[in-house]
Amino acid sequence: MKLCTLLNQGNETLGVKQNGQVIDINHALTVRPAANIPTTITELIAGGEQAANQLGAYVQTLETNGLYIRNELDCQFGPAVTNPEKIICVGLNYRKHADETNSPYPEVPILFNKFNNTLTGHDHDIAVPSVTNELDYEVELAIVIGKTAKNVSEEKALEYVLGYTIANDLSARDLQMRTPQWLLGKTCDDFSPIGPYLVTADEVGDPQKLSLQTTVNNETRQHSNTSDMIFNCKEIISYISKHFTLKPGDIILTGTPEGVVMGLPEQERIYLKPGDTVSVSIEKLGTLTNRFVKE
Numbered sequence: 001m002k003l004c005t006l007l008n009q010g011n012e013t014l015g016v017k018q019n020g021q022v023i024d025i026n027h028a029l030t031v032r033p034a035a036n037i038p039t040t041i042t043e044l045i046a047g048g049e050q051a052a053n054q055l056g057a058y059v060q061t062l063e064t065n066g067l068y069i070r071n072e073l074d075c076q077f078g079p080a081v082t083n084p085e086k087i088i089c090v091g092l093n094y095r096k097h098a099d100e101t102n103s104p105y106p107e108v109p110i111l112f113n114k115f116n117n118t119l120t121g122h123d124h125d126i127a128v129p130s131v132t133n134e135l136d137y138e139v140e141l142a143i144v145i146g147k148t149a150k151n152v153s154e155e156k157a158l159e160y161v162l163g164y165t166i167a168n169d170l171s172a173r174d175l176q177m178r179t180p181q182w183l184l185g186k187t188c189d190d191f192s193p194i195g196p197y198l199v200t201a202d203e204v205g206d207p208q209k210l211s212l213q214t215t216v217n218n219e220t221r222q223h224s225n226t227s228d229m230i231f232n233c234k235e236i237i238s239y240i241s242k243h244f245t246l247k248p249g250d251i252i253l254t255g256t257p258e259g260v261v262m263g264l265p266e267q268e269r270i271y272l273k274p275g276d277t278v279s280v281s282i283e284k285l286g287t288l289t290n291r292f293v294k295e
Contacts, residue, residue: 001056002197002286003163005041005078005121006070012078014040015070016059017197022075023059027068034058041198042083045162045249048147052162052200077121080165080195081144086250087114087192089140089169090236091182093255094228100263109231109239112182114169114253118192122288126190127295128274132172135272135292138256139214139222139280141207142167143233144198149246157237160246163200164207166288167253168193168214168280173262173271193290194251204284207233211283212257217276224257 002017006024013026026039037058038044038051047054062068091110092098098105120126128135146162169192176185204210207226214222226232231239236254240246261269272278274294281287 001200004197005082007076007078012082022070022072024068024070028062077196079119079121080198081251084249084251085247089253090255093230094257096258100258105230114186114192117189120190120193122196125291125293128292129188130295132174134173136171136173136261137214137278138169139212140167140169140253140256141226143252145246145250146248149241152238152241154234154238157234161201163198164204165194165198166280166282166285169253195288197286199285213281215279222257222259
């Protein structure tokens with residue numbers, strides 16, 4: 001399934017994309033009532049596999065032309081996951097990205113974190129903070145955990161994945177590099193747009209065979225494939241779970257490929273500014289677009 005968060009008069013509700021359109025589950029339930037159907041992404045995650053199966057079966061009973069069907073272009077999207085306990089990020093996890101920044105390949109995953117204040121959705125405006133002059137984009141495959149994971153093996157790691165979504169790990173490079181700890185440059189408000197859709201793992205298949213792309217004002221800046229990861233999704237999940245418990249709804253950003261502004265020669269770096277539009281795309285997941293405005 002392709003799941004999403006819809007914003008309806010300030011409320012977050014669950015949507016399911018099907019046949020190029022979006023089903024508003026809350027609205028559908030007023031037309032065709034049913035028990036135990038999740039109405040938010042948080043409820044679906046908490047309900048686990050059973051809730052997902054019930055939702056999938058319910059969606060199959062709905063007519064394709066009901067009043068609960070919405071055009072994708074008319075939807076207002078929230079973050080694909082709205083309240084994770086943890087947002088964990090992996091730095092320098094693509095070979096060509098490490099190369100462009102003249103960094104050695106890490107021997108173990110480099111982990112840092114972001115907070116829920118960084119979450120926003122597709123097609124939302126993002127204010128460029130006045131404290132930075134070096135705002136950069138980073139397309140990333142985001143893993144969403146579906147089951148509690150502690151000390152899991154690499155062989156079984158993908159069994160703990162609910163699905164995948166697109167993230168733009170926005171980074172204020174001047175703040176990020178101010179100290180050895182990257183947190184400040186990663187955690188300004190709305191610095192983690194994710195979505196539009198959370199695509200369940202069964203529809204994605206092998207997460208190491210997905211193309212990624214970033215455009216800025218329709219100019220391609222990043223174009224790579226998840227096969228270039230230094231540590232693949234299985235390794236990342238297993239490694240993290242051996243150090244602390246992953247909970248349902250936790251988000252793992254798996255790193256960005258080459259093509260970021262910071263990777264260019266210094267005289268060629270043109271960082272994001274108000275008026276820019278950035279779209280990040282991942283094969284099978286869709287496209288996440290945000291406009292940048294003055295704070």
